[in-house]
Structures are given as C-alpha cells and as structure tokens.
Amino acid sequence: MLCEICGKEFKGKGFKILVEGAELTVCYSCQKFGTSSSSRSRVPRGAPPQQRGAGPAQRPRSPSPQQKARSLELVEDYNDIVKNKREEMGLSQADLGKRISEKESLIHRVETKSIRPTNKVARKLEKVLDVTLLESVGDVEVESKTSFNKGLTIGDIIKFKK
Ligand SMILES: [Zn+2]
Numbered sequence: 001m002l003c004e005i006c007g008k009e010f011k012g013k014g015f016k017i018l019v020e021g022a023e024l025t026v027c028y029s030c031q032k033f034g035t036s037s038s039s040r041s042r043v044p045r046g047a048p049p050q051q052r053g054a055g056p057a058q059r060p061r062s063p064s065p066q067q068k069a070r071s072l073e074l075v076e077d078y079n080d081i082v083k084n085k086r087e088e089m090g091l092s093q094a095d096l097g098k099r100i101s102e103k104e105s106l107i108h109r110v111e112t113k114s115i116r117p118t119n120k121v122a123r124k125l126e127k128v129l130d131v132t133l134l135e136s137v138g139d140v141e142v143e144s145k146t147s148f149n150k151g152l153t154i155g156d157i158i159k160f161k162k
Contacts, residue, residue: 071137072119075135081133082111094107
C-alpha cells in the first residue's frame with residue numbers, strides 16, 4: 001500500500017483517516033494528520049429525519065354552504081322559447097331588446113343560441129315574455145354527499161398510524 005499523504009510504501013492495511021472530510025489510507029506516521037474515520041458514523045450526512053405526521057394539523061371538513069345552495073340552470077331550448085314567445089307576442093328583436101333594456105343584437109344572439117344569457121338577462125326575459133328559462137337544479141346536494149363519503153385521505157391514515 002502507498003500512503004496517500006507521504007507516498008511511502010507500507011505494510012498492512014494502513015490507517016484510514018479523515019482529512020477535511022476526505023478519507024485517506026495512510027501510513028502509521030501520517031495518521032496523526034487526520035482523525036480516525038472509524039470513530040465517525042458512516043451514515044451519509046444530509047439525510048433528513050423522517051417526517052412522520054407532519055401533515056396539516058387541521059383539515060376543514062365541513063362542506064361549504066355554497067354547495068348546498070340550489071343552482072339555477074338555463075333550460076336547454078331557451079333560444080326557441082324566447083323566439084317563439086316573442087313572435088307570438090308580435091315583438092321584433094329590437095322591441096324585445098328595448099323592453100329588457102338590452103341591445104337587439106343580444107336578443108339575436110340568444111335566439112340563435114350563440115350566447116347563453118346571464119341569469120340577470122334570463123330573468124328579465126322571463127318577466128317580459130312570461131316564460132321559464134331558469135330551472136333550479138336540486139342534484140347539487142346529492143353530488144356533495146357522495147364526495148363527502150369518499151373515504152380515508154392520506155392524512156387520515158397518517159393519523160391512525162400514530
Ligand atoms: Zn505517510
């Protein structure tokens with residue numbers, strides 16, 4: 001073996017020492033230049049300690065009140081309803097637009113289904129034309145119920161393992 005410090009040949013295994021973090025195999029006379037590597041832990045440094053149960057302490061679970069609110073949905077044939085009723089009443093698109101304080105082009109686009117009227121516009125059309133364009137959808141509650149019972153989250157499993 002050759003000493004990694006002085007370069008001399010020596011017999012035997014030599015001495016493993018640490019010099020500024022580097023492990024060297026050296027002769028008997030050079031072992032004083034470093035610290036014995038065997039006295040140090042060989043576990044690689046920088047390994048982070050296992051993070052167990054480090055998840056968020058609190059996890060809000062109550063469904064938001066918004067999920068329970070019934071949502072209004074535009075009926076599928078809103079364009080036909082508006083057009084048929086308007087013609088029945090003998091109104092032009094411009095006339096109807098005036099009645100609900102909207103542009104004629106808006107009425108045109110609603111009737112050609114190129115836009116979906118906002119709830120506000122739909123409400124005005126409902127009032128003037130005496131039709132139903134918005135339907136309340138009740139299945140929102142059912143949907144939130146199923147997602148509520150999806151089962152355990154990873155956070156729950158960690159809690160049980162503690
Ligand atoms: Zn040496």
